[in-house]
Amino acid sequence: MKSKEKLIEQAYRLAYKYEAEMGSCPQCVLAAIKETLDMGDEATIKAADALAGRAALSTRGTCGALVGGMLAIGSIVGREYVDFKEGKKKRRVFKYAKKLCDKFLDEYGSPTCQGVQKKIFGRSFDLLDPKEYEEFEKAGAHVDKCPSVSGNVAR
Numbered sequence: 001m002k003s004k005e006k007l008i009e010q011a012y013r014l015a016y017k018y019e020a021e022m023g024s025c026p027q028c029v030l031a032a033i034k035e036t037l038d039m040g041d042e043a044t045i046k047a048a049d050a051l052a053g054r055a056a057l058s059t060r061g062t063c064g065a066l067v068g069g070m071l072a073i074g075s076i077v078g079r080e081y082v083d084f085k086e087g088k089k090k091r092r093v094f095k096y097a098k099k100l101c102d103k104f105l106d107e108y109g110s111p112t113c114q115g116v117q118k119k120i121f122g123r124s125f126d127l128l129d130p131k132e133y134e135e136f137e138k139a140g141a142h143v144d145k146c147p148s149v150s151g152n153v154a155r
Contacts, residue, residue, distance in 0.1 A: 008155050011036040015154035019065075019147040024052040026068030028147075032154040033072040040075045053113055053127045063113045065146075066104050069153040070097050100153070107152060120145045 002010070014032035019025055026048035034040040048071060052064045074097070079090040101111065108116045117124040125136040139145070 007036055011154040012151040016147040016151035019150040020142050020144075023142060024049050025063070025065035025146060025150045026051045026071065028150045029065050029068030029154045030072055036154075040072055044071060044075055061113065062111050063104070063108075063116045063149065065150045065153040066101070066111055068150070069100050069104075073097050073100060104153065108149070116149060120149065
């Protein structure tokens with residue numbers, strides 16, 4: 001059994017590596033959690049791809065890495081489908097999701113992709129505009145900026 005610190009560092013390194021090499025911040029976080037803790041599933045990782053750049057690269061909404069982290073938490077302690085169908089209220093997930101959100105806000109000052117971009121780049125980019133996306137990449141998007149965000153969420 002690996003120590004907690006080693007697992008935390010492994011999750012960080014995997015999410016960082018995946019974001020740098022492949023992109024799709026929510027998928028990177030979920031894959032790192034799956035591979036580190038053997039929790040989560042491939043269907044959730046696949047579905048999360050649409051949430052990169054928060055909602056189809058729109059950057060308008062919650063950061064995709066943060067969404068990936070909340071999905072990971074939900075896959076571990078969220079309400080089961082049978083409990084949902086029976087109308088059972090299970091609120092344990094919110095305790096852990098709020099901790100992640102609070103840490104994220106402390107670090108980046110905003111839960112939105114645009115806000116995170118402003119914090120780490122000094123400005124935000126329109127990821128759907130090819131010229132803006134090129135500037136985003138030239139500014140280090142997948143060199144160290146976004147990989148560090150995905151890594152921190154997975155951590």
